[in-house]
Amino acid sequence: MRAYITIGSSWSIATDGSDILVECIGGGGGGGSSSSDIGGGGGGAAYARSVVPYTSGASIPIQIGQGGGADADGTDTSWNTAVVLSKAGKKGVAGSAGAGGLASTSVGTTKNDGGSGGGMGGDSYSAPGGGGAAGPNGVGMNGGAGGSALPDLGGGGGGGAGGGSATAGDYGTNLRGGAGGTAQDGTAGGAQLNDPGDVNKPGNPGSHGSGGGGALGPTGNTGGTGGSGIEWGSYGAGGGAGGGCGVSGNGGAAGLYGGGGGGGAWLVGVGGAGANGIIVVTYTPAPASGFRSLALLGVGA
Numbered sequence: 001m002r003a004y005i006t007i008g009s010s011w012s013i014a015t016d017g018s019d020i021l022v023e024c025i026g027g028g029g030g031g032g033s034s035s036s037d038i039g040g041g042g043g044g045a046a047y048a049r050s051v052v053p054y055t056s057g058a059s060i061p062i063q064i065g066q067g068g069g070a071d072a073d074g075t076d077t078s079w080n081t082a083v084v085l086s087k088a089g090k091k092g093v094a095g096s097a098g099a100g101g102l103a104s105t106s107v108g109t110t111k112n113d114g115g116s117g118g119g120m121g122g123d124s125y126s127a128p129g130g131g132g133a134a135g136p137n138g139v140g141m142n143g144g145a146g147g148s149a150l151p152d153l154g155g156g157g158g159g160g161a162g163g164g165s166a167t168a169g170d171y172g173t174n175l176r177g178g179a180g181g182t183a184q185d186g187t188a189g190g191a192q193l194n195d196p197g198d199v200n201k202p203g204n205p206g207s208h209g210s211g212g213g214g215a216l217g218p219t220g221n222t223g224g225t226g227g228s229g230i231e232w233g234s235y236g237a238g239g240g241a242g243g244g245c246g247v248s249g250n251g252g253a254a255g256l257y258g259g260g261g262g263g264g265a266w267l268v269g270v271g272g273a274g275a276n277g278i279i280v281v282t283y284t285p286a287p288a289s290g291f292r293s294l295a296l297l298g299v300g301a
Contacts, residue, residue, distance in 0.1 A: 004090060004278040005062065006257075012059045014286040022283040023049040023107070023238060024028065024086035025133055026101045027065030027116045029072030029117070031251035031261035031271030032092030038124050038263060039251065039271045040092030041117025042130035044140035044240055045074055045254045046101030046256030046260040048086040048108030050081070056286055061252050065277030067254065069102075070261070070270050077277035084108050089131060089260045092117045094272055098129045098260060100140055110136075113160040115240060117260050118143030118169060123150050123211065127243035127251060127269060129158035129169040129178065129211060130260030135229060135237030137184050138163010142241045143260065144171040155203060155214030155249065157181060157189055158240030158262060162209055169211045169240060175202055180242060181212030181225060189213060190224035190242060203242035203252055205261075212252045212262065215245035223262035223272060226255030232280055 005011055025047050045065060065077035065088050072295030074088030085108070087101035100114030112135070118128025126146030134140045140163075144156030154172025160181030168179035170192065177198070180189020183206070190204035190213025200217035203224030209231075212224030223243045229236020238255030241262035242292075251262030251272030261272030 001285055003281045010059045011062050012057055015056045016284045016286055017056050018284050019051050019056045021051050022079045022084045023280040024077040024084050025258040026077045026086040026088040027067045027277045028254045028258045028260040028268045028274030029074045029089035029091045029098040030068030030070050030072045030274045031130055031263045032094055033070045033264045034266045034269045035094045037085040038266050039094055040097035040129040041143040041263045041294040042092045042260030042274045043098035043116050043131040044114035044260045045089045045277055046082055046087040046103055046106045046114045047112045048136035049104040049110050049296045050084050050108045051081055061102030067274035068275045069273050074274045079279060082107050089114050089274060092263050108264035112139045115140035115142045118156040119145045119268045121146035121148045124266035126154050126172045126245050128156040129243045130240030130254050130262050132159035132161035132240045133237040135162025135231050137156060141166045141168040141181045144169030146243050147172045150268045153218055153245055154216050155223050155243030155245040157214050158211030158242050160210050161229055161239045162237035172214045177214035177216035180206045180213045183208040183210035189190040198289030207240040209237050209239045211239040212242035213241035214242040215249050217246050219246045220248040221245050223252030225252045226259040228256040230290035238275045244269045
């Protein structure tokens with residue numbers, strides 16, 4: 001049985017007393033807002049897991065990583081202080097992308113890096129995408145860069161999440177909004193936008209942990225939202241968000257869990273929010289009250 005923990009500062013449950021599997025994804029970094037330069041994409045969070053002992057009913061301190069708002073780092077996710085720890089993604093800032101959460105500074109028997117935000121292109125009206133979160137199947141992928149030179153006017157796509165078939169976000173160029181990176185299960189990211197049919201449109205959203213697409217056009221358009229992950233059914237590693245485009249285009253919001261926010265375009269585009277983290281616990285429940293052995297009852301004797 002699995003428990004999905006997204007809030008709270010402690011956790012307890014009745015189990016059969018056997019070891020449990022604890023998996024963590026940190027909070028994603030927020031996208032950078034534009035000031036003198038375009039805002040960088042936020043970094044996706046790292047993933048970590050370990051099998052740990054657990055006494056039935058014991059209260060364990062936990063921290064659920066929070067996604068960073070615009071221009072803010074995410075926070076780490078941890079189980080029992082630092083028995084299992086997944087590092088958060090870093091914020092994007094004007095002129096610089098946020099780093100993904102690092103496996104090397106996370107704690108667990110299996111650890112995967114989060115994807116970095118997309119790099120800076122030469123077109124100040126085309127912001128980069130956020131990085132995808134790492135997950136149980138592998139690393140998060142990097143966000144795509146914005147357009148390389150005026151008048152490209154295309155935001156970068158967000159990175160796909162969680163390894164497997166995930167890919168990096170596409171870059172924006174030549175009046176094209178970059179496609180979001182593919183998810184770990186092969187689901188395509190937010191679709192590419194192309195001029196003239198798609199001019200002045202927000203980025204397309206991702207799904208299943210794929211990246212959001214970059215926005216397109218000279219007016220202020222928002223990057224596509226990253227897709228929420230599905231590795232554990234309705235939960236998983238989140239895709240990075242697409243970058244904003246045009247005058248003061250805002251970055252998109254990242255996908256749950258742990259994706260990085262998209263960057264904001266010049267003049268005053270606001271970076272998109274990173275996504276919160278999660279703890280997933282796999283355990284064996286305690287036997288039902290009043291249970292009696294079938295052998296004692298004479299069944300099968």
